[in-house]
Amino acid sequence: MNPTLRASAAHVFVESIDAPVLSDGDQHHLQRVLRVRERDVVTVSDGRGAWVAARLVGGDVRVDGDVHHHAAPPTSTVVSAIPKGDRVDWIVQKLTEIGISQIVLADFARSVVRWDGERLDKQRQRLHRVMLEAAMQSRRVWLPRLIIGETFDVAVQRPDAVLAEPDGDSGGQASCVIVGPEGGFAESELAAPVGRIGLGDTVLRVETAAVVAGLRAIAAARSESSAQ
Numbered sequence: 001m002n003p004t005l006r007a008s009a010a011h012v013f014v015e016s017i018d019a020p021v022l023s024d025g026d027q028h029h030l031q032r033v034l035r036v037r038e039r040d041v042v043t044v045s046d047g048r049g050a051w052v053a054a055r056l057v058g059g060d061v062r063v064d065g066d067v068h069h070h071a072a073p074p075t076s077t078v079v080s081a082i083p084k085g086d087r088v089d090w091i092v093q094k095l096t097e098i099g100i101s102q103i104v105l106a107d108f109a110r111s112v113v114r115w116d117g118e119r120l121d122k123q124r125q126r127l128h129r130v131m132l133e134a135a136m137q138s139r140r141v142w143l144p145r146l147i148i149g150e151t152f153d154v155a156v157q158r159p160d161a162v163l164a165e166p167d168g169d170s171g172g173q174a175s176c177v178i179v180g181p182e183g184g185f186a187e188s189e190l191a192a193p194v195g196r197i198g199l200g201d202t203v204l205r206v207e208t209a210a211v212v213a214g215l216r217a218i219a220a221a222r223s224e225s226s227a228q
Helices: 003-007 024-033 087-098 117-137 206-227
Strands: 010-013 041-045 050-057 060-063 077-081 102-107 145-151 161-169 176-179 195-197
Touching: 003 041, 010 024, 010 117, 041 060, 077 206, 087 102, 087 117, 087 206, 117 145, 176 206
Parallel strands: 010 041, 077 102, 077 176, 102 145, 161 176, 161 195
Antiparallel strands: 041 050, 050 060
16 A cells, blocks of 8 residues: 555545545544644545545645556455344445455345335445445545345346355355355355355354455455456
């Protein structure tokens, strides 16, 4: 990681890197919560690979250097069931922090939690904020893509998709790992013509399995990219 990114007093996202404007929420967070001062360096990113060092002057960000551009990382994906309670926040937060490219919250035959209509819209907005805050903390310059409500049939069509199953290949790699609900995959889902990958010798909660799957997917994506 670039030393300026790592050492910055804060990291924020804006719509345009050429004319950065802070949201009211980010402005309040920098000034009132983090108490960023004018001499402190903050980093500003558009979430699409571009970032620049800046300073906070009178509540506005003032660019203080050249714009840097990072190439998009190799695509890594975790497709996960939605667990009960606020554990889905943990999934989105941690997958963002470790650097996953795509987070897909899908519906499975044995899913207990399903969102639709107005509830789906509210959850999408809330989880987008969770993702943004995690990306700020981890100094990401490429925001992950967050998809909610994908069906299992669509998920298994993703390139390199495999099911996370106890009888799967414990040493296997895949850049797209599908983690089912705590009730497990249905027989019809297990019959899908995709591979299986093991995530260890213990029984994991959905949120733990999602992070382990994420690390596997990132490693596989990087390996595939370097081999090309």
